[in-house]
Amino acid sequence: MHRNRTLSATALLAAALTLSAATTAAAQQPKTTFTVVRTTQWGANNLNPFAPGDQHLLPTNSAIYESMFYVNSLNGKVTDVLGTGYAWSKDNKTLTVTTRNGVKWNDGQTFSAADVAFTFNYLKKYPALDTSGLWKNGLTAVKASGNKVTFSFNAPNTPIFQYVANQIIVPEHIWSKVTNPVTETNTKPVGTGPFVMDTYSQQALRVLKNPNYWMKAQPYIDAIVWTSTNSNDAALLKLLKGEADYGYVGISDPKGGYAAKGANYAYYWPVSGDNYLYFNTAKAPFNDSAFRRAVAQSIDTANVAQKAYAGAALAAHSSGVIPAQQREWLPAAAKSLEIKFNPAAADAALTKAGYKKNAQGQRLGKDGKPLPPFKILVGAGWTDFITMAQVMSEDLKKVGINTQIDQQAWSSYSGGFQGGTYDLGISWGWGGGPTPYYLFNQSFSPEFSAPVGKTAASNLSRYTNPTVTKALDAFRTTSDPAQQKQLMGTVITTVLKDMPWFPLTDRLNFSLYNTARFTGFPTNENAYNEGAADDTLAARLMYLNVKPK
Known part of the structure; x- marks a missing residue:
């Protein structure tokens, strides 16, 4: 991709402004x-902090620029950075952030709440910069007063805090003069x-x-x-x-x-996430939760993890909730719903659900006809996923289900998932964040699904459930931790019962x-x-x- 390597007039101005600070630092x-x-x-x-991560240099958003807060995606802990506090209004439609005093940009000018408001309004002015979609997801106004910044939303959406918190803040006195921020290279960055x-x-x-x-x-x-x-x-x-x-x-x-x-x-x-066996619930027999749970029960995930990662990664918890979040977010009711490897029980469950075996030991559909070999979609050459598929194939064969490994290049691999043309497939969770909400919302919300043949953004299993949807919608309307835990408990137990995916191994x-x-x-x-x-x-x-x- 061609990138503009020529310094703009604004960049030259920034260079002059930062000369003193840079000289002081170099003199160290x-x-x-x-x-x-x-x-x-x-x-x-x-060093444009608005450029995608593979386009700006490594120190940009890790060492030179800062956000208001850092939200640890493992445990949800919030660390103050340029913000020192935040609070939602009673109706959860207004977020107020207190900004830090005594901060200077590295050109010597004073940082203020006005810089924060400018940054977010800059995203509105140049929508290509708004990669988190803040202005498309209910943000209506951002205003500064003193050391406070208020974010107004047209409806409650408390999980959006993570994206507000993580937004890199830029100085108004520099970027207000940049008229093409998409191509700006910003080679003399002014950060905090x-x-x-x-x-x-x-x-x-x-x-x-x-x-x-x-x-x-x-x-x-x-x-x-x-x-x-x-x-x-x-x-x-x-x-x-x-x-x-x-x-x-x-x-x-x-x-x-x-x-x-x-x-x-x-x-x-x-552990930052999981690898999953996705079921395409838009086609039979994967539209049957009893069939999906029995298939999951027939897979030895400990062996899958050992063969694929030699002990570096372990078998995933069958809820899909990562270890750092399990104590806080797993409801007590989830214990009895966890999937335990038991081929004999899986075999019996399949028969009970109407999938009998013929004399040759082949599993039959509810219509009495032998089930066809099902394809397991994996990325071409991805040795860990290929190994997982090989281990699972052997496990499924023992309960009368035959499979074929379907290796595809990235475009057809992702296209198969998002277009809904696959049978079974191995992939990571297409979502995640500091609470299980982010993973389950992106994985099972109707807004991220689509009819077969259309592109589903991240609901790869095409699974929706009114109980799950209602709980996710309610989660967004509250900032009460107790209510959020109760609602997420409903989501987790419902998904465990229906098993639209099966967590295989941890991702690290x-x-x-x-x-x-x-x-x-x-x-x-x-x-x-x-x-x-x-x-x-x-x-x-x-x-x-x-x-x-």
Whole structure:
């Protein structure tokens, strides 16, 4: 894709404004440099925080710019950033955010609530920037008064807070002069974050500590450097040799293949979601919940996980709720509905539901005719999904159901799911967030479904249920945690009973550390972020908390 590499007049103005701050930072001569290893090169010199993540450089939204809050997608914990508090009105149609005092942009100008209001109204002016669809999902006005910003909505929609919270804030005095923010490269960024941009090349990037950052004691490090490699093996070698301190690197055996090699090698791979076996409920026999539950009961997910990930990822909980959210969100009623691997019980359940076996042991449909071999859709060459499908095929054969593995390139793989032409398929959850609402809403809300042949945005199973829809709708209207838990309990138990998908294995984030030089990394015991990649809002917290030994 062609990108504009020419500095605009606005960018030149920004360069002049940031010269003093950048010179001050450069004069530090950093004593401590935190090194991040990347498995790919990055693109053009673009630090536009509105550009998609694969188009702007890695430090943009992790080190240079900031949001109002950080919402941990594992556990829903909210960390104040440029905001210090928020509250919904009684009717849950107005959100009021208190902004932080004493913050300056890295060009020396004062940050204010007006910058926040400008940012959100800028999204309205340039809809291409509004990638979360805030103005399409009920936001009607954003206004600043003093250190307060009010967000008005035409209907209650409290889960939208996550997207408001995570929006990167930009300075009005810079961006009000940018008339084409989609193509703006912003090579001299003016942010409030803990670092300022220093050097750029195709092989390495460096940011330096912002000497005027609003957190006076942090960051503890003077610089961050990103270095590029061409493979996971090369990145792993850099970590093992102490040439990098952190990398978002997926390997087959993080415990035996990395952590066991020395005391300074550590990993943080929290469960961020699940891989699912999707049933196409728009076609028989997958439109029968009894058939779906019996199929699920016949699959040994522990073996699926072991064969696909060699113990790095475990079997998923059959509710689809990730471990970090289970204690808070799983209702007591879910316990009796959990799927347990039991081929004999699955065989009996299929027969009871009207799917008998013939003399050859082949499963029959309710019409008495043998069921055809069902295709399991997977991505072409995706060894983990192919392995899962192979293990499941053997399990299903034992209860008289024959399958074929259907490997497809991405376009036809995603098209098969979204168009509803598949039988069975393996994919991740097309949704997720700090509470189970986000996953279940995107997976089962009617608005994300479509008739077969039309594109379903994320309801890949094409499953809808009035009970689920009503509870999801009600969830959006309340900010009362107790009410939200009760409503989500209804959603979870209904989905467990109907089993429109079957959670197979956990999905993980892949943070690897070399702790020889630094402490303060997030861990399972101190999960202050979700272990996401180095160019995310989560990474900012790591860059603030790591400190030299």
